[in-house]
Amino acid sequence: MSSTSPKLRLDFDPSQMGILLGLRLRLAGVDGEGSSTVKAYDELLKQVKSLPTLEVLIEELAALEHEQWSAWASSLIQNETLSRSRVDRWGRLLVPYGQLTDEEKEQDRIWARKALAILNGKITA
Secondary structure: OOOOOOOOOOOOOHHHHHHHHHHHHHHHHHHOOOOHHHHHHHHHHHHHHHOOOHHHHHHHHHHHHHHHHHHHHHHHHHHOOOOHHHHHHHHHHOOOHHHOOHHHHHHHHHHHHHHHHHHHHHHHO
């Protein structure tokens, strides 16, 4: 067995957990319950189970993106000359992420997905 850790992808589908558990049962049947292969597999399963779902990651990153945008927009509103319509439009969006409509949240999720795509490429490379 290799000593290097497997590379986990951020886009792991939790519905595949059943496949992983089935493979674990087969390993235990072939190698024995206490084998080093089964112990290593159990450790891998623990890591996979502790990963947040893709949807959770997207929401957390979207909330962070909204926080960043809010700080930037607030700074511009205070320090730059902007049109009244822009200040009014942005002002309605300067609320906590949880208070946005789903349509408004989707604008932040777009950037969250872009960040995850970059991370996914780095993690699995």
